[in-house]
Amino acid sequence: MKSLMNSKFNGTLKVPGDKSITHRALMFGALAAGTTRIHYPLTSEDTHRTLECMCALGAEVEQKEGEWVVTSPGAAQLHAPAKTLYTGNSGTTTRLLTGLIAGLGLAAEIEGDESIAKRPMDRIQRPLAEMGADISLKDEKYPPIIIRPSRLSPISYTMPMASAQVKSAILLAALYTEGTTVIHEPSPSRNHTEIMLEQFGADISAEDGVIRLKGGNALSASDVTVPGDISSAAFPIVLAVLKPGSSITVENVSLNSTRSGILDVLEMMGADVRVEQTSSEGEAIGTVHASHTPNLKGFDISGDIIPRLIDEIPIIALLAAYSTEACTVRDADELRYKETDRIRAVIDELSKFGISFTEYEDGFTVHPGQVSIEENTPVKGYNDHRIIMMLIISSIISDTPIEIDDVSAIDISYPGFMEDLEKLRKEA
Known part of the structure; x- marks a missing residue:
C-alpha cells in the first residue's frame, strides 16, 4: 500500500x-x-x-x-x-x-x-x-x-x-x-x-x-451481459473526488436507478461527477467521470434513497468526513446485519482518524473537522470487503500508511482492487 x-x-x-x-x-x-x-x-x-x-x-x-x-x-x-x-x-x-x-x-x-x-x-x-x-x-x-x-x-x-x-x-x-x-x-x-x-x-x-x-411458466435460457458493479466503482469514484489532482473514468458500469443512490449523494455534495448513459436496454449501463472537488457540501439522507446505496454507506461515511458540513445517514439499520455491524465498524475505525460521529441505532451523523491519521495506525477490516476497501482509500487520501489486520476479504467482490489502483497511479 x-x-x-x-x-x-x-x-x-x-x-x-x-x-x-x-x-x-x-x-x-x-x-x-x-x-x-x-x-x-x-x-x-x-x-x-x-x-x-x-x-x-x-x-x-x-x-x-x-x-x-x-x-x-x-x-x-x-x-x-x-x-x-x-x-x-x-x-x-x-x-x-x-x-x-x-x-x-x-x-x-x-x-x-x-x-x-x-x-x-x-x-x-x-x-x-x-x-x-x-x-x-x-x-x-x-x-x-x-x-x-x-x-x-x-x-x-x-x-x-x-x-x-x-x-x-x-x-x-x-x-x-x-x-x-x-x-x-x-x-x-x-x-x-x-x-x-x-x-x-x-x-x-x-x-x-x-x-x-404468475407461476407455472418455465424459464427460457437467455444470454446475460454483466455490467460493472456500481458498488465496486464507488471506491475509485470517491478516491478521485477526494484526492487532489485526480480524475478517474469508470466505463461500462451499471446505472440501474435502484442502485445508483451514491451518484445522487455526490450530486448533493457538489462533487465534480459526470454520468453518461450508453445503454438502457434491460440494465442501464454507462460511464462515470469523477474529478477532485474541494469544499464538499453536507447531506441528510434517509427513507427511499437508503436501499439504493445501502452497500456504499461505508465509503459514503469517508466522503462525509471531508465535507465542510455535517452529513447524516438514517433508516440504515439493515447495516447492523451485514458481514459485520457496519454502522459500528465504520464509527469505530474512522474515529481512529479523528473523525467525529454521533451514532444512532439506524445510522450516524459525521461532523465536520480535521481528518488526522497517524502512520501505521492499527485498524480492523472485520473480514468485510467494503470496510477494508474504505480503509485503504482513507489511507491513500491522507498519504499515510495504516495497518489493516486482514485484507483478504477484498476478493469477495473486487479481485484486482489493489492492481487497479496501482494502474491508475502509474497513469498519473
Missing part, C-alpha cells in the same frame, strides 16, 4: 462485473433448460459459492475467460443436493437459494461461514412459510437453514422493509406455484431479479411498488 502514497490517480478503468447480477444469472441459468451464456461475470468468492450450489443441484457451469456457460436440464430435472450447500460469506446466495430450493420442492441444508451464521434468516423464512415452505432455522432465526419438500401456494405479501434479497427469495419460490404472487414494496429496492426474470420469459410485472408474478 505504501507505493500508493503521495500520488495522483488518473485514467480509465472497468471495475469487475456486478455481483448481484452474476448471482442471479447463475440461478436463472440453472432453472432454465438449455444453455445460458454469462458474459463478463464477477469471478469472486461469493459468486463461486453460487456457482457451486447450482452445480450441486444438477446444472453444469463451464468457466471460460470472460464468460461462464450454464447448461441445465431445466427446473423440473434439478435434484436435491447430496450434501450441505455451503454459501461462504454470501448473504445473497444464502437467501435467494432458500427461495429457489423451497420453490422446487427439494430437500436441502444451507450453511455459510461464521458471518452468515450470525445473519438473520427469519425475514425470508416468514413469507416463505406463508407460501407453505417447511423451513427450520437455528434459534428460529439463524443458519443453518433446513428445507424440507413441500408444495407452495402464491401469496400477497407486504414487505415490512425494502429488501431485494427477501423480495427475490419470494419471487424465486413463486415461479413454481399455481397462481399469481403479489409483493408490495414500501420503497424501491434493487430490481435486478425483476429485470432478469422478464428476460428469461417469466410472466412478471412491476409498477408503483407492486410486483406480480
Whole structure:
C-alpha cells in the first residue's frame, strides 16, 4: 500500500462485473433448460459459492475467460443436493437459494461461514412459510437453514422493509406455484431479479411498488451481459473526488436507478461527477467521470434513497468526513446485519482518524473537522470487503500508511482492487 502514497490517480478503468447480477444469472441459468451464456461475470468468492450450489443441484457451469456457460436440464430435472450447500460469506446466495430450493420442492441444508451464521434468516423464512415452505432455522432465526419438500401456494405479501434479497427469495419460490404472487414494496429496492426474470420469459410485472408474478411458466435460457458493479466503482469514484489532482473514468458500469443512490449523494455534495448513459436496454449501463472537488457540501439522507446505496454507506461515511458540513445517514439499520455491524465498524475505525460521529441505532451523523491519521495506525477490516476497501482509500487520501489486520476479504467482490489502483497511479 505504501507505493500508493503521495500520488495522483488518473485514467480509465472497468471495475469487475456486478455481483448481484452474476448471482442471479447463475440461478436463472440453472432453472432454465438449455444453455445460458454469462458474459463478463464477477469471478469472486461469493459468486463461486453460487456457482457451486447450482452445480450441486444438477446444472453444469463451464468457466471460460470472460464468460461462464450454464447448461441445465431445466427446473423440473434439478435434484436435491447430496450434501450441505455451503454459501461462504454470501448473504445473497444464502437467501435467494432458500427461495429457489423451497420453490422446487427439494430437500436441502444451507450453511455459510461464521458471518452468515450470525445473519438473520427469519425475514425470508416468514413469507416463505406463508407460501407453505417447511423451513427450520437455528434459534428460529439463524443458519443453518433446513428445507424440507413441500408444495407452495402464491401469496400477497407486504414487505415490512425494502429488501431485494427477501423480495427475490419470494419471487424465486413463486415461479413454481399455481397462481399469481403479489409483493408490495414500501420503497424501491434493487430490481435486478425483476429485470432478469422478464428476460428469461417469466410472466412478471412491476409498477408503483407492486410486483406480480404468475407461476407455472418455465424459464427460457437467455444470454446475460454483466455490467460493472456500481458498488465496486464507488471506491475509485470517491478516491478521485477526494484526492487532489485526480480524475478517474469508470466505463461500462451499471446505472440501474435502484442502485445508483451514491451518484445522487455526490450530486448533493457538489462533487465534480459526470454520468453518461450508453445503454438502457434491460440494465442501464454507462460511464462515470469523477474529478477532485474541494469544499464538499453536507447531506441528510434517509427513507427511499437508503436501499439504493445501502452497500456504499461505508465509503459514503469517508466522503462525509471531508465535507465542510455535517452529513447524516438514517433508516440504515439493515447495516447492523451485514458481514459485520457496519454502522459500528465504520464509527469505530474512522474515529481512529479523528473523525467525529454521533451514532444512532439506524445510522450516524459525521461532523465536520480535521481528518488526522497517524502512520501505521492499527485498524480492523472485520473480514468485510467494503470496510477494508474504505480503509485503504482513507489511507491513500491522507498519504499515510495504516495497518489493516486482514485484507483478504477484498476478493469477495473486487479481485484486482489493489492492481487497479496501482494502474491508475502509474497513469498519473
